[in-house]
Amino acid sequence: MGKYFNPGYCYAQNYAFRFPRNPVAASTTHTTSPMGGQIGLLLNGIPIYGLSNANSWTGSTNSPMGLGIWNMEVGKAEGFVLDTAFGAHPQQQGAYHSHTTPYRLYKNVATTTHSPIVGYAFDGYPVYGPYGYIVATNASSAVTRMKSGYALRNITTRAVLPSGVTATQTGPAVNTTYPLGTYAEDYAWSASNGGDLDQYNGRYCVTPEYPSGTYAYFVTIDAAGKAVFPYYIGFQYYGITDTKNITAAGQTSTDITFPVSGTTCKYPTTLPVQLSNFYGKNNGSNNTIYWTTANEVNIKQYVIEASTDGIDFKPLAVVDTKGNRTSEQQYYYTDKNIFTKTYYRILSVEKDGTTSSSNILVLTRKVENKLSVYPTITNNTIHITASNINTSASINIYNTMGIKVISKYVAINNGSTTSIDVSLLSNNFYFVVIEGENGYKLVERIVKQ
Template sequence: MKKISLLAALLVNGTILMAQTNPVITAWLRNTTGVTGRHYVSGSSTPIVDADSANVQTVLYSATWSYTRTKGVPTYVTGPFLDGNPSLTTSQNAIFKLPLTPAVNTGTPTATTGGDIGIFINGVAMFDYRDGVSWKNSTSALAGGPLGGMGDGVWNRDAIVGEVTGFDCSKGHPAMGNYHHHQNPSAFGLDLNVLSTVCNLYTSDALYVMDSTHHSPLLGFAFDGYPVYGAFGYKNADGTGGITRIKSSYTLRSITTRTTYADGSTVTAGPAVNATYPLGYFREDYQYNTTSAATPDYLDEHNGRFCVTPEYPAGTYAYFCTVGSNWNSAYPYMVGPTYYGVKSGGKVTSITEPVTIFTGTVGINNIKEDAQVVSVFPNPASDLIAVQLKNFNTETIVVELYDINGRMVQKTMVYPGSTMAYFDTRTIYDGEYIVKVITNSGVISKRVSVIK
């Protein structure tokens, strides 16, 4: 009887310990304040407050699975979508199921598919490179996805290239209300080479801000249960070598016509390589470079590697959101075109086993009492003052604006999963002001001038 009780205690304690340490349970950004989503409409830089709750609603777990309830709405403002997309970010009332212990796939790799392939830690959906559009040889035109009809499915359009005008500042957009990212979820306006000017009118907020001096945060999980990180990590898999940009091993093919695949097989022809359909417009324009993959800071054919990370000090297989030297997204962007592990997770309609609700705090926190992690701009300011947090935010942060006499004139918040706040300065006087950023670690103060 004592042995049975002891075994039961060990099992219970083991499950509790796992819940306390396993990032697939602890890392989610749960909504504990009731914050809702917001969106921009074209022509107005004033966000509209929505009714749907942002971030993850509830995290539950069993001995083998985690379950994340989410509406798929981020705390950063979504929209506008300047390609005419009429959809807005709306509640998905989704449940995502992920294995607590991912399994390596030793057989034929499973290809990623259109739609959800994983989930970010704020509950937003993760998509792969595709947008459902492909070349139709019989009509010499694109078809499928938002264009309607059906293409050949041989030369598949890369959504990051083909739909760049339809992404908001955060590099996301909705499909029938399901807001998602195909690529690294850091704002266009913060890239070293800015490909979209949508951030000129709408603040450069997103899930995180890239920081080349620190290991990128854990951003989410693929449906095989393995974690997905941002663009920077340790150069060497064992955690040594300093911080570097983790690179894709896929390169553009040297072709002028689209009649074969990278393996040499002949396929239904696509359009010739030209100004309208440049190399990189289709997924099949890329090939896997085994020479690059042999270098420590380059990734394998699934866009991942086994390595040490801050959340997995003993090592784990991990995917990375790849970018080029100019910080623009680089194919295959996050996960794919195949999963490394067994794809056992996904979106489910219900939970059919006994589970426990996770009530702990988020397992990561990158905001420190350091003035270097906060940017205040422009300075001097005229119409607005923007406050940008560096890297990643997991807490509710109060941001206050004081005049030189110590009187608070405005107050706002930065919520978990968002990196930016701003003050409207059109109604305040010229002069010197102090911005105070109040975090769990302390207060960061920045001086700013207002000149109109």
């Protein structure tokens, strides 16, 4: 679930996507890969997101209200809050998604072996980890790291896009506030950059899964294993895509039509109950679980079940419903008899006795060792207090573009308070990232006003 719950917490999602079984290369116009939102799917169901954090240049600043011409590059803007599991984090609505590289899907495969498939792009072509054959069409050749053909452009002004077309909006000049790499459009592909991959971040090659050959995208990393631009896919897809996938919420149709040899699957138009959210929070000595129903028809009650191992569940409590409702209803329950790790699920009991189970929620009891940052809204100073922690720690404060604006290295001791002057910072949101030598990590969002 990532290093940091930033900018949201992870909630269960309801996705439906479709992928062509027999992908076809685009012959003329190639579909633009969305800067924000889903562009593909990892094998474990985590969506792959685009090259930007959905903020772009407005003419005076970067914000979601920008024109979408100069788009903030996601690695620079959000890299410090992406986890080391899947290069991912949850957005504000709780949708966990990957921006950079899914380390855990290939880290146990030797670098002398061709990487496995980690996912699929919406044009149906596979996405592989970072290693492929030196000779693209020879499976007997050695294995090497696939290098991107993208590099930062040699520009001082932002008036021309990577395609060579004059932009309809001039971006900010390249300077210390907006250095090269701030925007995805600061990068361009060129064969002279010496990469192994084309402008779509892939190539035609043989792989263990496709011995006769296929087009394939590759995750891009540097020699140290760090994710590098464009991570998954370039500015465009190589193949023909199903554009119904390319929306903020994914597939919106109630029908998914498969190829001619298949059939058509119809989603039920009315389900007895739909849990739109199921999440929880540990409060130290107790857990509170929350669930929201989007549609509640013919439901008698909810049975909350708990387990210490995620296998053997016991009834914990019964919560009566609020009646037949088609509008959103919210429920919660506080469990005061918790363990180090407690598993929860909710059984929806219909009036005829039929039951259905939710997904499983896991809550871990917080350790007493903690740091806290306060106040989170300030105009001059923030304070960091420690409880049962003795460590040296780096304290870094980042602005919304991912630029480090304050950095300190201090000794943190039990009961101590460290104060940091933020009065010189401009009024905006900032992220305080604290990393202790004992492995303790904390991120907190503050508002300077």
